[in-house]
Amino acid sequence: MNVNFGSHIVSPAASTQHFIPFTGGSREVSIVIKAIELIRQRACSNDLCNIYFKVLDNKRTFEEIYIDENVWINYRTQPFRGNEPPWQGQTALDGKIVSGGKEYDIAIHSSSFFLRKSLPEPKQVEEIAAIIVHEMAHVAGAPNLGPQAEQALIHCGFLAQYDSTISG
Numbered sequence: 573m574n575v576n577f578g579s580h581i582v583s584p585a586a587s588t589q590h591f592i593p594f595t596g597g598s599r600e601v602s603i604v605i606k607a608i609e610l611i612r613q614r615a616c617s618n619d620l621c622n623i624y625f626k627v628l629d630n631k632r633t634f635e636e637i638y639i640d641e642n643v644w645i646n647y648r649t650q651p652f653r654g655n656e657p658p659w660q661g662q663t664a665l666d667g668k669i670v671s672g673g674k675e676y677d678i679a680i681h682s683s684s685f686f687l688r689k690s691l692p693e694p695k696q697v698e699e700i701a702a703i704i705v706h707e708m709a710h711v712a713g714a715p716n717l718g719p720q721a722e723q724a725l726i727h728c729g730f731l732a733q734y735d736s737t738i739s740g
């Protein structure tokens with residue numbers, strides 16, 4: 573996974589959804605970098621997590637997606653408009669084909685950071701990490717309806733963040 577600081581051109585669908593780069597050095601970036609490290613510690617060599625991902629539609633282990641340079645974590649600050657349901661994380665799956673496979677764009681909305689700003693930082697990091705793991709399950713093929721993406725949290729070390737009411 574890579575964090576987009578401006579070198580990455582997002583896919584057309586991701587662009588329509590206002591996915592943008594993070595600003596280097598921001599508080600949000602500091603949390604995202606720590607979240608990526610926490611995910612590595614809890615999930616990359618976690619057999620239950622790797623097996624769970626491998627049975628999703630794209631048949632890739634968690635670690636394969638984690639180390640995939642073509643999976644990008646983007647940002648969004650644009651408020652939700654009209655009929656758009658508010659989201660914390662979003663994945664656009666229409667990325668272009670590149671030499672190493674296919675590009676995938678994930679975004680974390682600025683409200684996800686804002687809502688948590690009064691929590692202790694380790695808690696903020698853990699919750700943002702859980703959002704990323706959920707989106708990684710969509711990259712792995714979890715459908716946009718149903719429990720599969722959220723259930724990744726159970727298997728990948730983020731049980732405390734699991735929300736059984738989430739579908740999609």
Ligand SMILES: [Zn+2]
Binds near residue numbers: 706716721722740
């Ligand atoms: Zn989802």
